[in-house]
Amino acid sequence: MTTYTIFGTGNMGTAISGVLSKGGASTDNLSHGEATTATIEGEVVILAVPYPAVDEIITRHREALAGKTVIDITNPLNFDTFDELVVPAGSSAAAEIQGKLPDSTVLKAFNTTFAATLNSGKTGDLTTTVLVAGDDEAAKSALITDINAGGLDALDAGSLKRAHELEALGFLQLTLAGAEKISWSGGFGLVK
Amino acid sequence: MTTYTIFGTGNMGTAISGVLSKGGASTDNLSHGEATTATIEGEVVILAVPYPAVDEIITRHREALAGKTVIDITNPLNFDTFDELVVPAGSSAAAEIQGKLPDSTVLKAFNTTFAATLNSGKTGDLTTTVLVAGDDEAAKSALITDINAGGLDALDAGSLKRAHELEALGFLQLTLAGAEKISWSGGFGLVK
Numbered sequence: 001m002t003t004y005t006i007f008g009t010g011n012m013g014t015a016i017s018g019v020l021s022k023g024g025a026s027t028d029n030l031s032h033g034e035a036t037t038a039t040i041e042g043e044v045v046i047l048a049v050p051y052p053a054v055d056e057i058i059t060r061h062r063e064a065l066a067g068k069t070v071i072d073i074t075n076p077l078n079f080d081t082f083d084e085l086v087v088p089a090g091s092s093a094a095a096e097i098q099g100k101l102p103d104s105t106v107l108k109a110f111n112t113t114f115a116a117t118l119n120s121g122k123t124g125d126l127t128t129t130v131l132v133a134g135d136d137e138a139a140k141s142a143l144i145t146d147i148n149a150g151g152l153d154a155l156d157a158g159s160l161k162r163a164h165e166l167e168a169l170g171f172l173q174l175t176l177a178g179a180e181k182i183s184w185s186g187g188f189g190l191v192k
Numbered sequence: 193m194t195t196y197t198i199f200g201t202g203n204m205g206t207a208i209s210g211v212l213s214k215g216g217a218s219t220d221n222l223s224h225g226e227a228t229t230a231t232i233e234g235e236v237v238i239l240a241v242p243y244p245a246v247d248e249i250i251t252r253h254r255e256a257l258a259g260k261t262v263i264d265i266t267n268p269l270n271f272d273t274f275d276e277l278v279v280p281a282g283s284s285a286a287a288e289i290q291g292k293l294p295d296s297t298v299l300k301a302f303n304t305t306f307a308a309t310l311n312s313g314k315t316g317d318l319t320t321t322v323l324v325a326g327d328d329e330a331a332k333s334a335l336i337t338d339i340n341a342g343g344l345d346a347l348d349a350g351s352l353k354r355a356h357e358l359e360a361l362g363f364l365q366l367t368l369a370g371a372e373k374i375s376w377s378g379g380f381g382l383v384k
Binding site for chain 1: 275276281282315316347348349351353354356357361363364367368371373375378379380381383384
């Protein structure tokens with residue numbers, strides 16, 4: 001049984017906690033108020049906070065995060081313009097975080113699935129698929145196993161470089177929902 | 193009835209021609225041998241050729257393409273590495289083509305839908321959705337109407353800047369199919 005510490009008690013943090021605990025994992029969600037003072041007890045850490053809130057957390061907990069898997073779920077949008085990302089062109093939030101946490105194993109996951117599709121397990125009639133990218137095969141495999149145990153599909157989408165494409169997909173999906181062209185319970189489902 | 197000149201007689205050129213002609217449009221596909229010598233008769237031109245083949249076509253036909261809608265369907269992958277795009281970071285094939293054809297109206301479309309999903313009209317149980325990006329609302333609207341007439345869904349995915357995200361999505365989908373994690377008749381379907 002994996003133990004997860006999840007920074008964030010919003011829609012996404014709660015939905016991810018729901019999936020993983022349904023699969024038998026132990027999860028602990030930390031609120032904004034707890035984020036800076038808490039001791040990290042989980043083997044795996046999930047950053048389920050907006051991208052601008054990540055920096056303070058990883059700066060504060062850098063030593064505790066060393067040696068752990070750190071899962072980045074962010075879509076680093078410029079929410080003022082809804083027209084660009086705030087990470088350098090060609091890079092990704094996940095790559096930026098990995099650069100700041102060289103002793104941690106960073107994975108990208110959960111950024112292409114709206115909270116409602118995690119809660120229901122469905123994207124339309126399709127089982128929701130969580131896309132996972134990262135350079136550590138064992139860490140990806142462990143996360144995929146825990147997501148599958150929670151009743152969702154999960155797919156290894158490649159190396160951490162692919163976080164750029166996952167964030168582009170997440171960005172596109174957010175713009176479509178923001179423009180009411182799709183609903184917040186829809187989005188891109190994966191047909192194998 | 194729109195008339196389309198489609199450069200390309202491969203899987204994608206044929207599938208696109210099939211969708212549009214099913215909807216009542218007139219389509220003419222030009223083979224590689226015809227690409228340089230042909231006269232462009234269509235009101236709308238579709239570049240259904242690999243990205244490296246685009247340059248010669250648009251150089252040769254620049255004057256004939258002026259004033260027309262030009263639809264770019266390419267995924268500008270480095271097919272040697274399958275790990276990166278060959279356009280500058282943050283840009284897109286569509287933006288590069290628009291830069292070289294300032295007097296044409298460039299749209300991005302059809303790069304996120306495998307040929308099989310255009311032929312069948314289905315991505316799994318979902319109606320296949322063609323994502324269209326571009327800066328000219330009338331040109332997008334006309335293309336969407338013609339795709340709808342052919343029995344597929346089509347969605348305005350935003351400005352030509354969003355071609356970057358559509359190409360990232362196309363790239364990701366190609367890597368998943370190339371790694372046999374999804375089939376060439378599957379991919380990302382859009383749930384509204």
